[in-house]
Each structure stands twice: as C-alpha cells, then as structure tokens.
Amino acid sequence: MSSASQNYRLSDDLLGPVLAILDAYRDPYLALGLVSAGCIRTLDLDGKCLRLGLIYPYPCLTQHHDTVIALTKQLTLLDAIDEVECEIDFKLAQISAIPSVEPLPNVKQVIAIASGKGGVGKSTTAVNLALALAGEGAQVGILDADIYGPSIPLMLGVSEFKPESPDGKMMTAAKAHGIAAQSIGFMLGQEEAAVWRGPMVAGALTQLINETLWPELDYLIIDMPPGTGDIQLTLSQKVPVTGAIIVTTPQDIALADAKKGINMFQKVNIPVLGIVENMSFHICSECGHKEHPFGSHGGSKMAERYHVPLLGGIAT
Numbered sequence: 025m026s027s028a029s030q031n032y033r034l035s036d037d038l039l040g041p042v043l044a045i046l047d048a049y050r051d052p053y054l055a056l057g058l059v060s061a062g063c064i065r066t067l068d069l070d071g072k073c074l075r076l077g078l079i080y081p082y083p084c085l086t087q088h089h090d091t092v093i094a095l096t097k098q099l100t101l102l103d104a105i106d107e108v109e110c111e112i113d114f115k116l117a118q119i120s121a122i123p124s125v126e127p128l129p130n131v132k133q134v135i136a137i138a139s140g141k142g143g144v145g146k147s148t149t150a151v152n153l154a155l156a157l158a159g160e161g162a163q164v165g166i167l168d169a170d171i172y173g174p175s176i177p178l179m180l181g182v183s184e185f186k187p188e189s190p191d192g193k194m195m196t197a198a199k200a201h202g203i204a205a206q207s208i209g210f211m212l213g214q215e216e217a218a219v220w221r222g223p224m225v226a227g228a229l230t231q232l233i234n235e236t237l238w239p240e241l242d243y244l245i246i247d248m249p250p251g252t253g254d255i256q257l258t259l260s261q262k263v264p265v266t267g268a269i270i271v272t273t274p275q276d277i278a279l280a281d282a283k284k285g286i287n288m289f290q291k292v293n294i295p296v297l298g299i300v301e302n303m304s305f306h307i308c309s310e311c312g313h314k315e316h317p318f319g320s321h322g323g324s325k326m327a328e329r330y331h332v333p334l335l336g337g338i339a340t
C-alpha cells in the first residue's frame with residue numbers, strides 16, 4: 025500500500041474490497057488501476073457514505089463525471105456503502121527534460137509545438153491544445169515564439185495588447201479565453217523581426233520566456249518558430265522544455281521536414297510526445313464522404329518509424 029495509507033480511514037474488512045474496486049478501474053491514459061497509479065488520496069466512511077479523494081497526475085475535468093458514476097456504481101455494491109462523495113484534483117510534476125536547464129519558477133511543464141515546415145498549422149494546434157488543456161482544468165499559458173509569423177495574438181483576439189513592465193524588468197502577459205499569452209508580436213512589427221539573424225532571435229525569445237510575469241501555470245505551450253535550424257536548437261537547449269509535439273501535414277515535403285524536427289529533439293534528449301497530422305482528411309459537407317486530399321497514412325507511418333505516438337489527425 026502507498027504512503028498515503030495513513031489517509032485511509034476504513035476498517036480492514038472494508039479497505040480490501042474498496043481498494044480492489046478502485047484498482048479494477050483503469051485510467052485510460054495512465055493504463056493502470058487507480059490504486060497502482062497512486063491516485064487515491066483519501067478514503068473515509070461517514071455512516072454509509074464513502075468519501076473518496078482522488079489525485080491525478082494530469083488534468084482530467086471532462087472525465088470526472090464518468091469516473092464518479094462508474095466508481096459509485098461498483099462501490100455501492102458493497103453492503104457497507106450506500107453513497108459515494110468523490111473529490112478529484114490533479115497535481116503535475118515539474119519537469120525539465122534537460123537537467124542542466126532549471127524549470128521556470130511558476131511553470132510546471134513546458135510543451136514545445138514545432139514543425140519542420142511553416143504553414144502546416146502549428147499555431148492553430150498550439151492554440152487548440154492550450155484551450156483544450158484549460159478545458160480540462162489546467163492553468164495554461166501560451167508563448168508565441170513564431171517570430172516570422174506571430175499569429176497567436178490574432179487567434180486569441182488580443183492583437184492590441186501591449187505588455188507593461190511594473191518593475192522595469194518583467195513584462196505582463198495578456199489574458200484571453202482563460203489562458204495567459206505572450207507574443208513576440210506584442211513587441212515588434214512583423215517586418216522588424218523578420219530581418220533578425222538566428223542568434224538574435226533565439227536570445228530575444230529566451231528573454232521573452234524568462235522575463236514574462238507568468239501566473240502559476242500547469243502548462244506553458246510554446247509555438248516554436250518553424251524549421252529545425254539554430255534558433256530551434258538554441259531554444260530547445262535554453263528553455264526548460266518538458267516535451268515536444270511535432271505538427272505536420274500529410275504531404276511528403278512536410279513529412280520530410282517533420283522528420284528533421286523529430287531528429288532535432290531526439291538529439292538534444294527532449295522527448296517527442298507525439299505527432300499531430302493536420303489537414304489529415306476532409307469530410308464532404310454534401311455526402312459525408314471522408315477523403316484525404318493531401319495523402320493518407322503519412323503521419324502514422326512516421327510515428328511508427330520513429331516510435332512516437334500519433335496523437336491525432338485534424339480535419340481540413
């Protein structure tokens with residue numbers, strides 16, 4: 025039994041069957057029973073009401089309802105339990121993939137969204153991922169590091185935001201749709217940034233990440249500049265990235281560039297969390313037929329070859 029067992033206030037007779045039921049419930053993402061995954065925080069019996077406290081290592085608000093229904097159904101089969109009161113929370117570990125790069129003080133995990141090639145939907149994926157994580161109950165920030173086309177301000181409807189610096193050192197972030205946002209586009213005109221050379225870009229971006237007044241964040245999503253050159257490499261080595269997601273489209277040319285992206289992250293020991301295949305398919309609005317205008321299976325073949333998960337395909 026885990027070290028949390030001091031928080032289990034159940035008789036020995038009841039504890040065994042309750043833990044067996046909880047461990048038979050397998051979390052779909054952890055691929056473990058709730059006890060084996062260390063998710064049981066508290067167990068208490070008040071009359072015939074079981075008070076259950078669960079703690080997950082990832083945010084999962086949209087699963088709460090189904091989890092509580094399923095557990096209640098099984099637990100109330102026991103004679104001693106008539107009802108279940110369940111509280112679910114989550115706590116992320118603070119992880120920097122490169123040990124020599126210190127984590128950001130307010131940020132638990134940093135996810136880099138990268139693509140070898142521009143225009144494949146990296147910013148779209150970054151914004152949607154940020155909003156989806158916020159929808160799961162996480163505190164999320166997004167950093168638009170795409171110096172050659174900072175589109176996050178527009179996508180979040182905060183193009184007019186101008187960061188302030190109350191102490192002359194750190195800059196405020198914008199707040200939109202429940203997430204914090206910082207963009208190189210808030211500081212510079214597009215033409216201005218586009219002529220910067222690589223080292224300048226990498227330096228400015230590292231500064232932007234470190235000198236933003238991020239609120240307490242579970243995830244900071246970074247919309248990386250497209251490509252796999254020096255800028256991307258420097259950023260990956262200076263920013264405490266937890267993992268990277270590669271966005272591609274199914275065309276051969278995009279896939280070839282995406283492979284370079286995977287190689288780059290693997291070379292610097294940053295885990296590639298998976299591949300997202302954007303513009304993967306199209307559903308005809310007339311007849312509902314699904315077609316693959318840019319080719320099919322490119323993302324899945326690449327995922328197989330590089331032993332990384334295919335996280336999903338997005339329609340066009």
Ligand SMILES: Nc1ncnc2c1ncn2[C@@H]1O[C@H](COP(=O)(O)OP(=O)(O)OP(=O)(O)O)[C@@H](O)[C@H]1O
Pocket residue numbers: 139141142143144145146147148149170172173174175250302303338339340
């Ligand atoms: N699945 C999709 N279906 C339709 N349009 C899309 C899709 N994904 C992205 N787009 C559009 O394609 C354009 C490029 O997308 P986005 O800015 O996300 O790409 P990017 O890879 O970040 O580009 P860049 O590297 O130039 O910044 C945008 O106008 C976006 O709205």
